[in-house]
Structure formats: structure tokens, C-alpha cells
Amino acid sequence: MTDILFFSFVLGYYDEKVMLLHRGGKSEFLKM
16 A cells, blocks of 8 residues: 555656656756
8 A cells, every 4th residue: 555655656756847847847958
């Protein structure tokens, strides 16, 4: 049970980072 919760937490964290990259991080990344 806890493994599933931890896995879903990691996936949610990863998805959040990817969404941030797609939203505003890409233009900032290209600026660098």
C-alpha cells in the first residue's frame, strides 16, 4: 500500500516538473 502511495507521489512530482518545463521553463531554458 505504501509503495503505491510513494510511487504515485513520485509520478505526481515528476509530472509537475514536466508541466512547469512545458509551460514557462522552455523559453527560459532557451534564453540560457
